[in-house]
Amino acid sequence: xxxxxxxxxxxxxxxxxxxxxxxxxxxxxxxxxxxxxxxxxxxxxxxxxxxxxxxxxxxxxxxxxxxxxxxxxxxxxxxxxxxxxxxxxxxxxxxxxxxxxxxxxxxxxxxxxxxxxxxxxxxxxxxxxxxxxxxxxxxxxxxxxxxxxxxxxxxxxxxxxxxxxxxxxxxxxxxxxxxxxxxxxxxxxxxxxxxxxxxxxxxxxxxxxxxxxxxxxxxxxxxxxxxxxxxxxxxxxxxxxxxxxxxxxxxxxxxxxxxxxxxxxxxxxxxxxxxxxxxxxxxxxxxxxxxxxxxxxxxxxxxxxxxxxxxxxxxxxxxxxxxxxxxxxxxxxxxxxxxxxxxxxxxxxxxxxxxxxxxxxxxxxxxxxxxxxxxxxxxxxxxxxxxxxxxxxxxxxxxxxx
Amino acid sequence: xxxxxxxxxxxxxxxxxxxxxxxxxxxxxxxxxxxxxxxxxxxxxxxxxxxxxxxxxxxxxxxxxxxxxxxxxxxxxxxxxxxxxxxxxxxxxxxxxxxxxxxxxxxxxxxxxxxxxxxxxxxxxxxxxxxxxxxxxxxxxxxxxxxxxxxxxxxxxxxxxxxxxxxxxxxxxxxxxxxxxxxxxxxxxxxxxxxxxxxxxxxxxxxxxxxxxxxxxxxxxxxxxxxxxxxxxxxxxxxxxxxxxxxxxxxxxxxxxxxxxxxxxxxxxxxxxxxxxxxxxxxxxxxxxxxxxxxxxxxxxxxxxxxxxxxxxxxxxxxxxxxxxxxxxxxxxxxxxxxxxxxxxxxxxxxxxxxxxxxxxxxx
Numbered sequence: 001x002x003x004x005x006x007x008x009x010x011x012x013x014x015x016x017x018x019x020x021x022x023x024x025x026x027x028x029x030x031x032x033x034x035x036x037x038x039x040x041x042x043x044x045x046x047x048x049x050x051x052x053x054x055x056x057x058x059x060x061x062x063x064x065x066x067x068x069x070x071x072x073x074x075x076x077x078x079x080x081x082x083x084x085x086x087x088x089x090x091x092x093x094x095x096x097x098x099x100x101x102x103x104x105x106x107x108x109x110x111x112x113x114x115x116x117x118x119x120x121x122x123x124x125x126x127x128x129x130x131x132x133x134x135x136x137x138x139x140x141x142x143x144x145x146x147x148x149x150x151x152x153x154x155x156x157x158x159x160x161x162x163x164x165x166x167x168x169x170x171x172x173x174x175x176x177x178x179x180x181x182x183x184x185x186x187x188x189x190x191x192x193x194x195x196x197x198x199x200x201x202x203x204x205x206x207x208x209x210x211x212x213x214x215x216x217x218x219x220x221x222x223x224x225x226x227x228x229x230x231x232x233x234x235x236x237x238x239x240x241x242x243x244x245x246x247x248x249x250x251x252x253x254x255x256x257x258x259x260x261x262x263x264x265x266x267x268x269x270x271x272x273x274x275x276x277x278x279x280x281x282x283x284x285x286x287x288x289x290x291x292x293x294x295x296x297x298x299x300x301x302x303x304x305x306x307x308x309x310x311x312x313x314x315x316x317x318x319x320x321x322x323x324x325x326x327x328x329x330x331x332x333x334x335x336x337x338x339x340x341x342x343x344x345x346x347x348x349x350x351x352x353x354x355x356x357x358x359x360x361x362x363x364x365x366x367x368x369x370x371x372x373x374x375x376x377x378x379x380x381x382x383x384x385x386x387x388x389x390x391x392x393x394x395x396x397x398x399x400x401x402x
Numbered sequence: 403x404x405x406x407x408x409x410x411x412x413x414x415x416x417x418x419x420x421x422x423x424x425x426x427x428x429x430x431x432x433x434x435x436x437x438x439x440x441x442x443x444x445x446x447x448x449x450x451x452x453x454x455x456x457x458x459x460x461x462x463x464x465x466x467x468x469x470x471x472x473x474x475x476x477x478x479x480x481x482x483x484x485x486x487x488x489x490x491x492x493x494x495x496x497x498x499x500x501x502x503x504x505x506x507x508x509x510x511x512x513x514x515x516x517x518x519x520x521x522x523x524x525x526x527x528x529x530x531x532x533x534x535x536x537x538x539x540x541x542x543x544x545x546x547x548x549x550x551x552x553x554x555x556x557x558x559x560x561x562x563x564x565x566x567x568x569x570x571x572x573x574x575x576x577x578x579x580x581x582x583x584x585x586x587x588x589x590x591x592x593x594x595x596x597x598x599x600x601x602x603x604x605x606x607x608x609x610x611x612x613x614x615x616x617x618x619x620x621x622x623x624x625x626x627x628x629x630x631x632x633x634x635x636x637x638x639x640x641x642x643x644x645x646x647x648x649x650x651x652x653x654x655x656x657x658x659x660x661x662x663x664x665x666x667x668x669x670x671x672x673x674x675x676x677x678x679x680x681x682x683x684x685x686x687x688x689x690x691x692x693x694x695x696x697x698x699x700x701x702x703x704x705x706x707x708x709x710x711x712x713x714x715x716x717x718x719x720x721x722x723x724x725x726x727x728x729x730x731x732x733x734x735x736x737x738x739x740x741x742x743x744x745x746x747x748x749x750x751x752x753x754x755x756x757x758x759x760x761x762x763x764x765x766x
Contacts (some may be wrong), residue, residue: 146538158508160515160541261761323508324537 031286035277039231039242041224041284047274048220049242051232053222054189056101056248058237060084061181063091065250068132068174070164071140078132081125104128107184110192111199112351113344120357122151124184126175127313135173139165142179149374156191164333169372170325172333173328179309179337183344186233186252187302191295191346193281194230195295202289210286227280234272234302244273252305272301296348303345305356307392308399310338315400317373318381325374331375332381339363354391363387404569435693436685437605437613440675444616445598447677452495453590459489460583467579474566476559484551487657490545494665496586498672501616502601503592509585511540516631517648520554527570534581543578546651551575554653609759617652617687618759623745624669631663631738636725637732638731644732646725658721663714666739670707687750696753703745710738749751 023134042047064081067073081090091097092107105363108114143165147153150168157164166172193199200223207213209223218225235241235255237249246257246269260269279294313335320328342355342363355363363384367376385396443449452763466485470478493513500510512535522542526532534543551574556562565571593601630640631650638644650658667679675686691700711734718724724732751758 156538156540158537158540159511160517160519263757326537 031282031285031287031290032074033278033281033287033290035274035281039235039244039273039277039280041280043219044184046219048224049228049229049231050220050225051241053101054229054232055236056096056099057103057106057185058233058251060091060096060099060101060103060148061178061185062237062250063093063096065174065178065181066067068135068177069313071201073136073140075136077132078136079129080134082128099182103181103185106189108179108188108344110188110344111194112192112196112346113188113353114192122319124357128180128184131173131177131180134167134278135177138167139173147234149371155329156325157326157330158230161327162296162330164326164330166333166373169368170329170332170374171336171368172330173374175330175333176337176340180340181336182251182255182337182343187306187341188344190230190233190252191299191302192344194233195298197292199226200291200295206288209283221283223283224280227276227283230298231276232279234276236247251304255309256302256305258312261306262308262398264394264401265304265308268301268304275301299346300348303347304392304394305347306338306341307354307388310335310342310392311388311396311399312380313338314385315396318378321376321378329373332367335362336367339367339384339388357386407730433607433694435690437690438602440685440687440690441605441613441616442600443675445593445601447670447684448675449496449499450590450593451677452492452600453499453586454591456489456492456496457583457590459485459492459585460579460586463489463579464583467576471566471572471576474563474572479552479559479563483654486545486548486552487654488652489656490549490661491527491664493545494661494670497627497665498620498668499616500619500623502597503589504593505619507585508537508540510627511537512585513544513582514546514627515541515544516546516549516650517543518542518550518651520550523547523550527568527574530570530573534577543581545582548575549580549651549653551578552653553655566641590591597752604739607755609674609757613624614756615759617751617754617756620669620672620687621743621751621758622760624739624746626745628662628665629667629736629743632658632665632721633732633736633739636721637729637736638725639733639736644725644729649722649725651719652720652722655720655722657719659714659717659719659721659724662721663711666707666711666714670704673703691750691753694753697755699745699749703742703750706738706742706745710735710742713738 007085007137038322039049061082064078067078067081067357077090080088082102083088083104084096084099086100087097089097094234104125107128108121114121117208142151145151147166147168147170149153152165152167154163154165156162164172165174192273202222204213205221205223205226209221212221214220215225220228234252235244235248238244238252239248244253246260256272257268258263260267275294275297279291279298282288282290282294312333317328317332317335320331322328339360343353343357345354346352347354366384367373367379382396389396389399460673463485466478466482470482497510497514500693504510519541522539526539526542532539532542548737551571553562554573555565601612602617606613608614634640636644636646646652650661652658671677671679671681673686674688675684676682677684688704690698691697691703713731717731717735718727721732748759
């Protein structure tokens with residue numbers, strides 16, 4: 001772990017210094033802004049970085065996902081974890097119970113996508129509510145029943161592997177929920193909320209940032225804080241978030257590390273980290289054009305994480321169908337969640353996701369038709385993989401390998 | 403996590419100097435090694451003879467098992483246990499070859515998944531009906547299930563023998579051995595009648611060639627079945643606390659260290675293209691590396707395997723006991739094996755210019 005920590009920070013510097021001539025060719029702006037080695041920003045000797053609310057929500061989401069695998073939980077218990085009210089005893093962690101934050105209110109809640117689209121936002125929240133409801137009412141009662149087509153229950157992976165708990169179509173709701181949260185909470189908040197002009201430059205943010213007017217008693221300007229909150233949804237559960245090692249949660253942070261491990265996408269982790277640092281340094285330097293370029297870089301790269309993993313799990317599922325159904329269902333359930341998350345991606349330079357809510361629903365309908373994963377065809381899995389890949393600069397084969 | 407270290411290390415070069423590095427392996431010698439000779443040596447002198455040996459052992463196990471179920475007394479139990487041990491050792495020599503029919507049938511999943519699930523075994527016995535080839539029974543069959551059936555179904559030998567008054571126990575024991583025997587026959591027959599020619603002729607450097615697949619299978623076996631299953635998992639490397647009960651052959655309780663040494667010797671013999679430890683070096687990864695001017699790496703790998711063996715030889719005969727009494731020695735053995743993984747998975751694959759074709763399974 002320590003080695004990796006050193007790795008990201010040290011390499012960030014090394015890569016920039018050793019190839020600075022190449023990098024300069026791509027600079028649109030002539031600027032003297034230099035990103036620090038690590039995500040560390042100070043004013044008068046004190047840190048200006050803060051994203052406690054993001055860390056809290058990541059940790060709440062972890063407990064909810066664990067709770068979905070405990071059949072002694074009632075629907076009310078899980079619903080209360082999801083829509084936590086300050087002071088209620090919903091979590092094992094007392095700090096989470098004391099928090100006034102919750103996960104549900106930030107599902108599909110970005111300014112750019114949902115401020116004027118409460119209809120979709122409500123429908124998306126209802127989908128997560130349904131994952132909880134049907135897990136409790138359909139899967140929990142059949143916890144010890146062998147699963148079969150049309151019958152919820154348990155099914156074991158080959159090689160004495162993990163036991164998976166699925167609905168009648170082979171879907172693990174806990175996976176759909178967890179991978180859906182990556183899009184609906186983390187990615188939507190980062191790409192379509194905190195990195196948006198409508199948030200960064202809201203009201204007098206720009207004038208205040210120019211004049212160094214701080215946010216109340218805090219040591220940061222509002223604009224600085226908004227950028228940090230975006231950072232927090234990706235790195236907020238790290239032991240030392242300024243020097244991320246990745247794999248620090250079960251959500252976006254984890255899957256960035258997985259995509260990084262695929263040689264076809266090596267470098268994506270450093271690209272995202274560097275863009276966050278440079279964008280934040282640009283805010284300090286009041287170079288808003290440079291800031292916005294970094295936001296676009298982050299939008300493209302983070303969208304890519306979800307697309308790569310959607311295809312990867314579709315292909316993993318395909319490889320196990322027939323021989324090891326439990327492994328196939330597990331992979332396809334992860335794919336289901338990542339596909340759901342595609343509607344929260346953001347095409348750089350536009351106000352649009354790579355796939356709309358309707359397009360996402362069509363993919364999911366193809367997966368769930370009839371008996372769902374029990375009889376989905378290789379052709380369907382390939383077709384969806386190729387359709388997703390076609391919107392990005394990689395092939396389904398690249399995303400589906402390793 | 404460890405993987406990320408490499409990834410970032412490699413990334414340094416790629417990010418910093420991507421335009422100059424497109425050879426992939428970083429290996430300047432052209433690859434003129436005779437891969438067919440290596441595959442032929444593997445098939446004819448190592449794989450097929452070992453499968454034949456295992457098959458012979460399992461046939462003996464069938465006979466001795468029938469003697470025992472016909473008359474479940476102490477002498478017959480002792481005899482059956484002895485053949486179980488010798489056959490389990492024969493299996494260690496076969497487990498790395500998860501290719502051809504073995505891969506298709508998920509042979510190793512039906513032969514050596516541990517810890518075995520004793521609740522599933524007892525449920526199968528009680529029900530009297532079961533499909534031993536079902537995926538869900540992977541952890542209720544094979545050598546670990548046999549280990550339980552011969553040593554773990556009761557606390558004392560007298561009580562174990564009493565269990566076999568029940569016809570369902572007899573039948574389950576017989577069925578376990580029969581499945582192991584027939585699976586092995588299927589794999590062996592496929593090698594001698596079909597797969598041998600595929601194996602020795604599919605030698606191109608592509609993802610799907612038999613050579614590349616075997617190289618990957620060999621490294622995966624070392625990393626997962628040997629390093630992780632025998633040492634890392636019971637030693638708690640992947641969990642917050644050690645999990646002694648996840649060691650191999652825990653019901654027998656005296657052979658897991660020797661099984662591990664046999665498995666490690668086997669890895670080294672395959673590397674050196676040797677049928678046994680006393681055979682001369684034959685065509686194999688060692689000679690392949692030398693042909694690529696990587697004598698240094700070939701020597702390093704043998705040295706690291708030797709060092710790991712020394713760490714294993716000082717362990718308790720029962721690795722479960724070792725974990726419970728002094729787990730540090732267990733993790734030291736694991737660490738020594740991990741060094742071999744690095745040599746195989748990073749350095750040897752780069753020298754061969756072969757890509758890894760597997761990923762660590764999801765942690766969830």
